[in-house]
Amino acid sequence: MLTKRIIACLDVDGGRVVKGVQFEDLRDAGDPADLAKAHSESGADEVVLLDISAAHQQRATLLETVRRAARQLFIPLTVGGGIRSLEDAAAVFSTGADKISINSAALSNPNLITQIAERFGSQAVVVAIDAKRRANAAAWEAFTHGGRTASGRDAVEWAREAESRGAGEILLTSMDRDGTASGFDCDLTRAVADSVRIPVIASGGAGDARHFAEVFREGHADAALAASIFHYGIHRFADLKHQLSLQGIPMRLPC
C-alpha cells in the first residue's frame, strides 16, 4: 500500500539551519548536511531544505549547502526559496536536489512551472502555496513573499492551475496554523487535496501525532511536513510513524 509520507523541513539561512532540531550525536547541530542525514536516519521519508535568506547574493552558499547535503542523502530532497527562473532551478538540480519548490515566482509567472516541468519533469516541480482563510468564509487566499503579500488568488483555484501547468505536487501551508502547534488546517487541506489529482503535502500547525492522523484522515493529505514538532515531545520520526501506524495510517516502517 502507498504510505503517507512524513517530510522533514529545514529552514536554512546563510548555510546554517535556523530553528533546527537538536540531535545529541551531531558534531554541529546547525549544519544542514548533517541534520538532513540525521533526519533521514531517524525515519524521515523526504527532506525539504528551505532557503529563508532574503539576500540573493547568498545563492552560492545555498548551492554549496545543497551539494553537501545531497551527497550523503538517498531519499528525495526538495529545495525551495529564491528560485525565480529556469536557470535558478537548473543550478539547484545540478547540485543533486530531486525537486524544487517555487512559490512567489510561480504566482507572478505561472509559465515558470511549465518551463521547469518540461525540462526536468513534473515530478521535480513542487508548487508551494501559503494560504490564509478569508474572513467569514470557507475560502483561502494565496500569499507570496513569505506571507507578506496578498495575491488576491483563491488558494484552491491556484492549486488547480498549478497542476494544469505541470506541477507535480502541492506544498500547502496554512498561515493561520503555522507555528501554533494546534493542528493542521484540515478544511484547507481537504479543499485542495480533493480538487487536484497530484499529491498534497500539508504544512503548518503540527503539534503532536494526533494532528498528523487527522490531516491524513480528514484532510486527505498525501504527506505532511514536520518542522518544529520535535520540540513537543516526539524525538524521532520513527516514533511518530510508529504511533501513526498503530492508528492504521500506512507508514514506511522500519525506516
Add this chain to the structure above:
Amino acid sequence: MIAIVDYGAGNLVSVKKALDWLGQECAISSQPEQVAKSSKIVLPGVGHFASTAALARSGLQAAIRDAIGRGVPFLGICVGMQWMLEHSQESPETPGLGLFPGECERFPPSVKSPHVGWNQLELNPSSRLFRGIPALPFVYFTHSYRIPVSEATAACCDYGGRFSAALERDHLFGVQFHPEKSADVGLQLLSNFCAL
C-alpha cells in the same frame, strides 16, 4: 566504467551521486562511443516516454543495443525501464527497445495518478537484483504509467492493482522506482547491479 546515459531528459545527478557513494567508477555520458565501451549501462529516466526518441536520433540506441548484444549488464530506471518494453500508451508513436514484450499502461481511474511516494514490494526470491534485501521492502516511486506483471517480473507492487516494479532477465534489469532515492534498500540494489 559504468555509463549513466544522458539523453537530455531530466536530472541524472542523483543516480551519479548514489554510484559515487558506492565507490563505483561512473560517468554521465551522451556519447555513443563511450556508452558502447562501458562495462555496465544505467539508463535513468524521468518525464515523458516520448523523450526516449532522442536515444534513437543520437545514436545512443544503437550503442546500447550493441552493448546489450555483447552481454553488457543494463539497468533501466523509471522511464528507462519502460523504454525496455515495446510500447507505451503515453506515446504510442514512440517505439521502445522491445527487450521485454508488452506495453506500459495507465493507472485505473480509481487511484490518483501519478503514483508518488513510498510503496512496498513483493519480491521474486530468485531475483539477483534484490539479493540480500529483506522481504517486503519500501521504495520510492514517482510515475504515471506502469508495466503489467509478466514472467520477467522480479518485484511486484500494488497501486490500483498489481504491476511490475522490477523486471529481470539474464543481464537485463529494470526498476520502476528510484533506487537512488530509496534509502538503504536502493543502495543495496545498485550495489547488487554493480557487482554483477
